Amino acid sequence: xxxxxxxxxxxxxxxxxxxxxxxxxxxxxxxxxxxxxxxxxxxxxxxxxxxxxxxxxxxxxxxxxxxxxxxxxxxxxxxxxxx
Amino acid sequence: xxxxxxxxxxxxxxxxxxxxxxxxxxxxxxxxxxxxxxxxxxxxxxxxxxxxxxxxxxxxxxxxxxxxxxxxxxxxxxxxxxx
DNA sequence: GCGGTTTATACGCTGTTGCGTATATTGACA
DNA sequence: TGTCAATATACGCAACAGCGTATAAACCGC
Numbered sequence: 001x002x003x004x005x006x007x008x009x010x011x012x013x014x015x016x017x018x019x020x021x022x023x024x025x026x027x028x029x030x031x032x033x034x035x036x037x038x039x040x041x042x043x044x045x046x047x048x049x050x051x052x053x054x055x056x057x058x059x060x061x062x063x064x065x066x067x068x069x070x071x072x073x074x075x076x077x078x079x080x081x082x083x
Numbered sequence: 084x085x086x087x088x089x090x091x092x093x094x095x096x097x098x099x100x101x102x103x104x105x106x107x108x109x110x111x112x113x114x115x116x117x118x119x120x121x122x123x124x125x126x127x128x129x130x131x132x133x134x135x136x137x138x139x140x141x142x143x144x145x146x147x148x149x150x151x152x153x154x155x156x157x158x159x160x161x162x163x164x165x166x
Numbered sequence: 167g168c169g170g171t172t173t174a175t176a177c178g179c180t181g182t183t184g185c186g187t188a189t190a191t192t193g194a195c196a
Numbered sequence: 197t198g199t200c201a202a203t204a205t206a207c208g209c210a211a212c213a214g215c216g217t218a219t220a221a222a223c224c225g226c
Contacts, residue, residue, distance in 0.1 A: 001152060001153060002150050002151075002152045003150065003151045003152065004148055004149070004150055005148070005149045005150070005151055006139070006142075006143070006148055006149070007139065008135050008136065008139060011135070011149070011151065014151040015151075018151075025201080025202060025203085026202075026203065026204095027201095027202075027203090035184080035185095036184070036185070036186080037202085037203075037204095038184080038185090038203090038204075038205075038206095039183085039184055039185085040203095041203060041204055041205085042183090042184090042204090044203095045204085047135075047183090048134065048135050048136035048139065049134045049135065049136055049181090049182060049183065049213090050134065050135045050183080050184095051131065051132045051133065051134060051135070051183065051184080051212095051213090052091050052094070052130075052131050052132065052133045052134070052135060052138060053091065053131035053132055054183090054184080055135060056089070056090065056091060056131065059089075059151070060089070063153060063154050064151055064152065064153060064154060065087055065088070065089055065151075065152060065153075065154045065155065066087070066088045066089070066094070066149055066150070066151060067085055067086065067087055067088070067149070067150040067151075067152065068085075068086045068088055068094065068097040068098075068101075068142070068147055068148075068149060068150075069084060069085045069086065069147065069148060069150065070084060070146060070147060070148075071146050071147060071148045072148065108171080108172060108173085109172075109173065110171095110172075110173090118214080118215095119214070119215070119216080120172085120173075120174095121173090121174075121175075121176095121214080121215090122213080122214055122215085123173090124173060124174060124175085125174090125213085125214090127173095128174085130213090132183085132211095132212065132213065133213075133214095134182090134183085134213065134214085137213085137214080
């Protein structure tokens, strides 16, 4: 339930996972926060130039939050496994 | 050491806190990741249109990572206190 | 108070978002 | 396999990030 994310792709994957968990389509999620389905698609695809606002709005609608903490010793391989 | 961040301002504050902890100037942090001092300034100011790439690059240089998880019950007031 | 450092802000430029709108592509399942 | 939902992608547009460069403003120790 806790996803470590070090890249935009990780973040996108976490968003997608949660959205599906909640049985929402990109369209439905988008309309909750006034973003287009295409925008959600790019966010989930891990587009690194996505705006912070877009991510935060999505997280909010998905009842997710971000925690910022010192990096754990988990290797990159360990993290990739989660995705 | 774990910062909950639900807004761009929270994120910016966490970045700034860590940067200072490591005794880096915005200039120094920026040059590590090929971003201008002005860009770091905006990130720390909590500009919500900042690009994800910018944040992730900064976190990487600061040896920080993001965790995405379901929102805790902590009230907004509780979170604001941290900042 | 001063001088030096650090941070905020400005201008013109290029690149890219997210928009509206629309259409391919893919996926799921009867 | 056919069909409808869901997702990816496209075009032109307005808005704005981040760039180089530069300067104002705020901070700090002495």
